[in-house]
Amino acid sequence: MRRSQRKKQTSTSTNPNLQSNAWRVIATPELLALVVHQLDIKGQYKLMHVSKHFFHSVGPIVWKSVPRLELVLQLIKGVRVRIECSTAPYKYQFITRFPSKPDLTRYDIYAPWIQELEIYDGYYQEIVNPDPFLAALAGRPPLPNLRRLTTSTSAPIDGEDLMNFFMMFINPSLAEIRTIIPKEGLPQISGSCVRPSSVPAFLEKINETCPEIEVLEFYLETPYSYRSNWSKRYIPSDRSLSILASFVNIRSFSSSTYALESPTFRILGKLPHLESLVPQDWFPVLKDLRLYDVDPEDIQTLWKQPIIVKKLVSVLIQTDDTIRRYGHDHPLHGQNWVSPFLEALPRLSPHLQDIVFCMGNLDDKVEIPRGHWKYLEGEEGIYVAFHHYRAALYRGCVL
Numbered sequence: 122m123r124r125s126q127r128k129k130q131t132s133t134s135t136n137p138n139l140q141s142n143a144w145r146v147i148a149t150p151e152l153l154a155l156v157v158h159q160l161d162i163k164g165q166y167k168l169m170h171v172s173k174h175f176f177h178s179v180g181p182i183v184w185k186s187v188p189r190l191e192l193v194l195q196l197i198k199g200v201r202v203r204i205e206c207s208t209a210p211y212k213y214q215f216i217t218r219f220p221s222k223p224d225l226t227r228y229d230i231y232a233p234w235i236q237e238l239e240i241y242d243g244y245y246q247e248i249v250n251p252d253p254f255l256a257a258l259a260g261r262p263p264l265p266n267l268r269r270l271t272t273s274t275s276a277p278i279d280g281e282d283l284m285n286f287f288m289m290f291i292n293p294s295l296a297e298i299r300t301i302i303p304k305e306g307l308p309q310i311s312g313s314c315v316r317p318s319s320v321p322a323f324l325e326k327i328n329e330t331c332p333e334i335e336v337l338e339f340y341l342e343t344p345y346s347y348r349s350n351w352s353k354r355y356i357p358s359d360r361s362l363s364i365l366a367s368f369v370n371i372r373s374f375s376s377s378t379y380a381l382e383s384p385t386f387r388i389l390g391k392l393p394h395l396e397s398l399v400p401q402d403w404f405p406v407l408k409d410l411r412l413y414d415v416d417p418e419d420i421q422t423l424w425k426q427p428i429i430v431k432k433l434v435s436v437l438i439q440t441d442d443t444i445r446r447y448g449h450d451h452p453l454h455g456q457n458w459v460s461p462f463l464e465a466l467p468r469l470s471p472h473l474q475d476i477v478f479c480m481g482n483l484d485d486k487v488e489i490p491r492g493h494w495k496y497l498e499g500e501e502g503i504y505v506a507f508h509h510y511r512a513a514l515y516r517g518c519v520l
Contacts, residue, residue: 157182180230186237190246190286191215193238193264196231197254198224214245214276219254235264240286241274241313243303247282251289262292272313273301280316280342284323291326297336298327299375302413314342317355324364334368335394338375355379362388372396378419386426408434408472415440417458424462424469435475439486457503463494480507487511 157179187193191202199220204213240246254263270290272283287298300313315323320341327334341355357365357379366388368374374395379385389395410433412420417440424430459480467473478494479486489497489510496510497503 181234184231184234187235188239189242190240191217196228216247218249221253223254223257225257232264233266236266237269240272243274245276266294269297271299271301273303275303278313284319291330293331295331299338314340317341321361324361328364333370335370336373341377411437413439430470433470434472437477439479459503460498
């Protein structure tokens with residue numbers, strides 16, 4: 122009797138039903154997700170190919186966030202990606218060419234999984250012959266569940282190309298659109314900035330397609346940028362201001378300094394969920410401010426807003442010697458605006474602990490430490506004062 126009971130217990134342990142239950146436990150999404158997050162990207166891709174079940178369970182995790190555009194487009198049969206080396210900081214250029222009749226069968230499986238897309242990831246991206254791809258979509262959004270669309274690169278991206286990428290991927294699911302300035306800054310020419318003439322259509326597209334937008338960040342070409350009209354600064358149209366006012370769900374808005382002019386500033390201050398522009402009031406927790414290639418007029422406009430600057434703890438300002446910004450009839454031409462501004466800065470922003478002040482363009486910028494501000498004093502224009510300082514610095518005469 123005892124032996125037969127032992128045999129019965131042994132045979133029970135190999136019951137196929139128990140094995141089936143064990144497999145179901147192993148196949149739970151929670152366990153798969155845990156395994157996936159412990160693997161590097163190569164291991165994750167290998168896991169997808171273990172079985173059809175793993176493919177459909179792991180795929181949405183692996184493909185949730187895609188770091189570069191060509192990785193998505195390579196899913197389309199017939200697409201060719203050419204990689205070119207460069208001596209520039211962005212190192213590689215990805216040129217993607219579409220066939221005349223793209224096959225989207227595989228692409229349509231992966232596309233719904235993608236929720237976050239970074240277009241550039243520090244490199245240069247170009248698309249050749251995109252029309253067949255757009256035609257094959259037949260009006261469908263390329264990435265139907267995309268929530269976050271970003272661009273970040275130091276490559277000289279033309280403003281029109283940048284806008285074409287944005288327009289291609291804007292869809293109703295988007296909550297975040299950002300042009301992120303990389304740590305090394307933007308290139309002096311065609312620096313991944315939106316052309317002022319493109320802004321109305323850009324805002325219209327967002328308003329029509331994804332009115333629930335929560336995060337919006339884009340910067341404009343400055344008046345002296347490549348292909349820009351030196352004499353004109355961007356002024357939002359009434360329609361553009363009306364669209365901004367309609368973004369009632371927006372939590373974060375970052376753009377060029379036109380946002381600080383009274384009409385735009387007033388609208389942003391009234392948006393109910395904008396965390397950095399909320400009355401008494403506005404900018405209650407703003408402590409860090411970074412201004413790249415900023416116009417002196419914009420700096421002065423900003424520091425006339427004490428509700429913004431009085432609580433600042435950290436500031437980075439990069440500007441130039443202004444010689445190319447203003448004509449001879451401009452009030453700031455030949456004037457030394459830097460010395461009075463720096464002298465007043467401790468009073469205007471009394472909590473400043475860390476300040477970086479740079480002059481010159483991206484390729485030849487010079488940081489002027491706080492202890493050297495005295496060298497910019499004087500009656501001569503800032504162009505003369507700065508170049509005297511830089512010459513003395515190179516000679517080792519600055520203490």
